[in-house]
Amino acid sequence: MSNPTNPTQQPAAKANTAAPAPASPTPAQAQPPLPPAPEGMLNVFVDGILLHVKKGSTVMQACTLAAKEIPHFCYHDRLSIAGNCRMCLVEIEGMPKPIASCHWPAAEGMKIRTDSKLTAEARKGTMELLLINHPLDCPICDQGGECALQDQAVAYGSDRSHFHEFKRAVDDKDIGHKIKTVMTRCIHCTRCVRFATELAGVEEFGATGRGENMQIGTYVEQALQSELAGNMIDLCPVGALTSAPYAFTARPWELKRTSSVDLLDAVGTPVTVDTRAGQVMRVLPEECDEINEEWLTDAARFSYDALSTNRLTTPLIGGKPATWPQAFEAIKKALKSSTPATTAGLMGNLQSAEDAYAFKAFLTQTLGTQNLDSRPAGTLPNSAFLTTPLKSFDTAEAVLLIGCNPRLEAPLLNIRLRRAALKRRMPVYAIGTQMNLAYPHTHLGETPEALTQHATTFKAHAALQILISQSVLQRPDASAILAAAAKLGTVNILADTTGRTTTHSIGALPQGKGNGTSGILAAWQKGQLKTLFIHGEDTASAMDVKSGKGTLIYLGTHNTPLAKAADVVLPTAAWAEKSGLYMNGEGRLLGADQATLPPLNAKEDWKIYRALSAELGNPLPFNTLSQLRTLIAQANPAFAPANLGQITAAQRPEFRIPNSEFRLSTKPFTAPVEKYYLRNEYLKQSQTMHAIQAESGSANLGPQPGAPMPLPTKPAKPKGRGAAHA
């Protein structure tokens, strides 16, 4: 199983008819006149092959369409065009000089030559210039082996240099714990600057000085205040910006690549987990237009050290290491004295569909209890899904945020909102705490009453998209808020993690008249429960379970306070250590492969339930992962393998407004996320996350209003140079 969709970047141009014409070296006038291209298209020759490209395409897009590789550094599909590296030079017949294909518009009848001597020489010359000041430190450079400069120097460069002066050296910049800089390697493509300015919305990176003294850096040396800074590492074509936690730990050719899914927010970014000898060395985004485009949040990128920190590696009984049979024996003993009514289970927010199904099956079938849940205490019995696909927010008419801070809850969704707000001037309204979203938005109040007060503003939009944070569902007036919101537009609930939406879809929720999280915890604290299973973090805390009298059985990955409070601890596999199916916040089925093995005695979660159920004399009906997945697909057809990568809206639990008292309270909303980098137990295990949180202070990520951003009056041009500099 691998990643859902496999989107390849489509150039704007489309070949309707790519009729190959005989390559002819004769001058233009020797050819018969061309028949006119179809409406809105242009006739263009690339190395003698006739193509029809869309009007407004660049020469580079035409070449890409003809499957001709154009070497480039500064050009990037998702950034504005800078045209400053000159690596993309190609010859156009009839032009005196080679032109930079990335920003040169294709014209009718243009004859582009990517295979000519002039083109080859232009590339060679540019490469020589780029290498003048580039150090020869590839053997100690972390980019080595996956460096665009290295590759293109081999393919298009010269084997010697004419340069006999001194090379320049540039001071490295200290920009925090995420990015290590070696600025002498920088080739000034300005991709990083454009990313920070156009996508992340933190204008802290820039090019200072000029000519030989040009440098890329920050204004004053400080940690980059962006939750997306890590993407600059991927964008940087050379080794100037590399991952600080990954520095000098591995070489790319030693790594085993496995497709997986980032569970830490509702976006469910497809990622590649790179391992060496069973250890996760880094996490990189995969490209998927519908989900993450090609970005990854810093929390997902840099938190992998949690996988090897403070792990549970063997079962524990009363805090003492034990064997699996001993642990099972202890559980069996505890269950003897409990009935289905005095047994309950809670599941955390970073679990897979397999975990949730096995958990539910074990509790309901093996133990016969109805008390199970996977939602934070007090949450409305609602599914926490976006009803609008992530990509559709690109074209939304207007967005209303209720108690929701997409910059901290789903940064990759925030990129889409930001782009729409700046480029299309899409109105964004917010009700809740003051926040800095990195784009202009209208703050309409702190309390739910703003919903009715500003109803006319919202009604002016025919298709208002409403984003409600899942944390809002814990408020006593949640039903009233949902009911009021539903009258104004499309209600989307933004869950906190992809694990959460996955367990919801599997239905790890109270059955029949069973208790939900609040009921279970209350019963536990009152001593009414004899046995409580807690699988994963977040639904309960060590504080919640302290006063209980029964046996607390904890299944989890890390030795957290909750694990320490448990009577029996069973070590499970973390996200990278198991194959899993997940359903992200928009209801899209995603698959993760197993990148490495669980540490020592830890076991995959479903296997634990299977073994324990057999021990209790009532084995669950699955022996293999594929049997388990068949059962899951039977229970919820959305999880059928055929649906991988698809949104199966019809199959996921419906959004419904519970009937209860509809009165909006005057209690202000609270910030949905306090510390972005430490927002769940998994992240708290990561040393890197602690360091990053400490340096990220309040500047841009805190819930405080940012400086007003000057608004362009006219909508910015959709394409072209500096398009997104609005």
Add this chain to the structure above:
Amino acid sequence: MPTIRINAQQSTGQTPHSLGLNLSWSKSAQSAITSLLARYPAERSRSALIPLLHLAQREFGGWLSVDAMQLVADTLGLPYIRVYEVASFYTMFNLQPLGKHHIQVCTNCACLIRGSDEIVKEVKATTGLTSSGQTTADGEFTFTEVECLGACVAAPMMQVTHSTGGIHYFTNLDAKKTREILKSLREKGEADKFADTPPAEVDPISHGKYAK
């Protein structure tokens, strides 16, 4: 896993630091800013960046401290980096404090042919400076070699910018005239009688009278 912290070397040159000067615009500068901003559409105030940097340079001692650049950025509502990029790009913005008289000797083609080498030598000898960009210990002179200043017709030439705001062109130079100009500058604080142009009365930036 230990956290890897890459400490930058002690930074030299490019990375600026605030001096905590707590600057603010003078009255006349404020009115100049108002008239400058009126030239551009309100949401395109970024266009006024270069004129404002010039103004700040005049206001605050002939150079742009980090504090001065921050003041400009705050005035225009721009991110600081955008101002620093521009200020560090143009050589006419000085990012270091200058001497009272900023001697800019043209060493471009016409002046070079007409003997600018000799002028440079003379300036260095008289001031005791050894290379472009240096300032004398007494804070009197800063010397820089510059490119063509558009007075080739009377090459070789130099421009002197006074920290009081005025600018003079001295043309048709030779070693002796240069020595006398420098002497007069040091002793009297001016060398008007050698100058071809009177010190600028009208502020070329705001087109208003420049009063300091």
